[in-house]
Amino acid sequence: MHAIQQQYWAVRDYLSPVLKESKFKEHGRITPEEFVAAGDFLAYKFGVWTWEKGDASKARDYLPADKQYLLTRGVACLRRATSLAYTDADEDAERLLSFGDLSSTGNEADEWVETHAGRVANHDSAANPGEIDEIPDVDDPAGTVSGAMGNLSLSGANGGIGEIPDMDDIPDMEEEGLEAGDDEATATAPKTTASSSNVIDGSKVEVAKGNLLQVRTYDVMITYDKYYQTPRIWLIGYDENRTPLTPSQIFQDISADHAFKTVTIEAFPHSASLQAASVHPCKHASVMKKVIERMNATVIEEQQAQRKASASGVASPKEKQKKWLFRRTSGNGKEDKTQAPTSPGAEDDIEGMRVDFYLVVFLKFIASIVPTIEVDSTTAF
Amino acid sequence: MPIVQFTPLSSLVQPAFWHALTDLKIDVLRLSDDAVPVSGSYSIGRSVKDRETGVEIALGCNLVVGGESFAQNAQSPAHAVPATGVFKNYNTIEEFKAADKTALFNAVTDDIWRSITVDRSTAQLTRFLLITFADLKKYKYYYWFAFPAFAAKPAWEIDGGWGPASDVYGESFLSGIHAALSIAPRAFFLVKPSKNGSPPEIAPVEEYDTFFADVPPEERTVAFLDPSAAPTNPGWPLRNLLVYLAVHHPASQHRILCWRDSEGAVHGGASRSLVGVLRGPSSKLEEKPAAVGWEKNVQGKLGPRVADLAPMMDPTRLADQAV
Structure with a gap:
């Protein structure tokens, strides 16, 4: 059934026309050209993102051959989203975040709510040692991990979902004689937290506050979905031993509102065989539209204020930090990204948010779906 | 030590x-x-x-x-x-x-x-x-x-522990290295300060003799791209680099720069790179070590x-x- 569905999607994707007209402010969708422009901006501004070619046979002709999708590797995920399960008691922990400079705009609508500010993960605090067997242990194969998912149990027809490879299957071939003795110059992960510095090793389980960490890493890809005309996010995860994560393990890192609903495992479109977890893009456009509307209003306001300021000859000190936001769009946005902005006094300068900013906003939206995966490296802005 | x-x-x-x-x-x-x-x-x-x-x-x-x-x-x-x-x-x-x-x-x-x-x-x-x-x-x-x-015998020792690179080098020195590496990443390289205060000069380790010909030993720095982020442990690639130095350029001590400044560190300000003076065998290494x-x-x-x-x-x- 799933295979048929995927075939159907492939055909639908093939038949749907390429979006030609820019409409990202009206309904949150973007054209392939705008995707490339926004991707260029993201890769330029944040070096962790790079363009990838992907499998040549799967290349999409509406995108440049060497800019098929965006990739960042090794994104850290320190905790499970399931440990952030939200209760009423946590409501006080909400904190307003502003990612413009609030003093410059004076507009509180620019603020976002961070709901889990300063919250201790509820499963694994030192004060709660009874929960300690939440750690998936190698001696404990059949998913206590999935137990942590509470009532969200996966309909695993194959029984024990098999998060952890069955240790009996690993050939018993420890070879003690392979290396003569311990090498004194090999650093081993210390068992205690005696480290004087405040940098600790991720493989160490215990941290200062007694929180247990299982540092997973994710490779995150952003592709362009032709049918929905939005970017689409893909995740491939690794656990702390760098073993690939299974789908049910990946679902632990997705907020409960979205796991099993909008996140599914699908064939990655730029590879012949790879499967990855993906957030289904059917609602992306409407969410992006709302976010963009709010941000656009703020940006236009700022631009007007700034134009007045520059007209009266007062150079705003904020101008320097923010001016990349309001550079003019020159059609496809392929101009040199480092180019200085046009004079802020120009009449046609008020055009609101540039489409280049689209993916930065998109990542902030994705961060709400995968709260513990640090996809949003753009928080500095 | x-x-x-x-x-x-x-x-x-x-x-x-x-x-x-x-x-x-x-x-x-x-x-x-x-x-x-x-x-x-x-x-x-x-x-x-x-x-x-x-x-x-x-x-x-x-x-x-x-x-x-x-x-x-x-x-x-x-x-x-x-x-x-x-x-x-x-x-x-x-x-x-x-x-x-x-x-x-x-x-x-x-x-x-x-x-x-x-x-x-x-x-x-x-x-x-x-x-x-x-x-x-x-x-x-x-x-x-x-x-x-290769395991060095006796093992390499460090003089005074690893310290932040910013204590030894100026900001322009480190940002100069970053600029050079972001164009072409190198696994191992040599660094020396340039005479007129412009960005530091960088060369492949193979050019040790000519590059360091007029540089006093205490100003020579051998650097490598460090895959480790642990505060007191350099990454594995340094071990064979030290063997390379012991074979071709035996010296009583080497100043090693563990290069760890990726893109983010530059935006954030502080340098994460480490520098340390290592002491090891000063005689030329002839035999293949274990x-x-x-x-x-x-x-x-x-x-x-x-x-x-x-x-x-x-x-x-x-x-x-x-x-």
Whole structure:
């Protein structure tokens, strides 16, 4: 059934026309050209993102051959989203975040709510040692991990979902004689937290506050979905031993509102065989539209204020930090990204948010779906 | 003085690598178990700040192999440096178990030693070995990496511990290195301050004699791209670099720069790179030293690892996940 569905999607994707007209402010969708422009901006501004070619046979002709999708590797995920399960008691922990400079705009609508500010993960605090067997242990194969998912149990027809490879299957071939003795110059992960510095090793389980960490890493890809005309996010995860994560393990890192609903495992479109977890893009456009509307209003306001300021000859000190936001769009946005902005006094300068900013906003939206995966490296802005 | 301890490399195998291996096994290798060249890459060790506790957490010291690892002249990803290796796939689990691992390991260390002494090259210093058995029907892959490193006798010692690079070098010096490396990443390089205060000069380690000809020994700096983010342990590639220095440029001490400043650190301000003065054998190294470097498994013992990709590759299991 799933295979048929995927075939159907492939055909639908093939038949749907390429979006030609820019409409990202009206309904949150973007054209392939705008995707490339926004991707260029993201890769330029944040070096962790790079363009990838992907499998040549799967290349999409509406995108440049060497800019098929965006990739960042090794994104850290320190905790499970399931440990952030939200209760009423946590409501006080909400904190307003502003990612413009609030003093410059004076507009509180620019603020976002961070709901889990300063919250201790509820499963694994030192004060709660009874929960300690939440750690998936190698001696404990059949998913206590999935137990942590509470009532969200996966309909695993194959029984024990098999998060952890069955240790009996690993050939018993420890070879003690392979290396003569311990090498004194090999650093081993210390068992205690005696480290004087405040940098600790991720493989160490215990941290200062007694929180247990299982540092997973994710490779995150952003592709362009032709049918929905939005970017689409893909995740491939690794656990702390760098073993690939299974789908049910990946679902632990997705907020409960979205796991099993909008996140599914699908064939990655730029590879012949790879499967990855993906957030289904059917609602992306409407969410992006709302976010963009709010941000656009703020940006236009700022631009007007700034134009007045520059007209009266007062150079705003904020101008320097923010001016990349309001550079003019020159059609496809392929101009040199480092180019200085046009004079802020120009009449046609008020055009609101540039489409280049689209993916930065998109990542902030994705961060709400995968709260513990640090996809949003753009928080500095 | 404390002995320098190095963070071992750990392997990170992307699922795409196993897909590539499946294709290679079925279409090209078939029943052959000949050694095949493979390439991987490593980049600067990352650390991430835990938003709840505020501590910096060092992520692994990873060598990555991916879908393009079997390709001829594969390009390494942005900001990463390549490492080449030997790959050997066995047809049965029995052959995999019975493989003469000591001989395979020695063959790789011989390659490294030859490239150091004969070719005078640093290109093979992070050469690695990967043996696998692919159970294609069950989507299970057994694998074992070795990252051979020569063990110095006596061990290298550090004078006064590792300190932040910003204590020794100026900001413009470090940003000069960053600018040069972001154009062309180098695994190992030499740095010296330039005379007129412009950005520092950088050269390959092979040009040690000419590059440092008029530089006093205490101003010579040998640097490497450090995949470790641990505060007191440099990464594994330094071990063979030190052997290279002991063979060609014996000196009572070397100033080593562990280069750790990736893109983010520059935006954030503070430099994460470390610098330290290492003391080791001052006489020229003639004999090939013993080497270590088999990767430990999940239980921390010397043994193979297994990647079970059935949940992500098996069509029937995938169908169960579908909504």
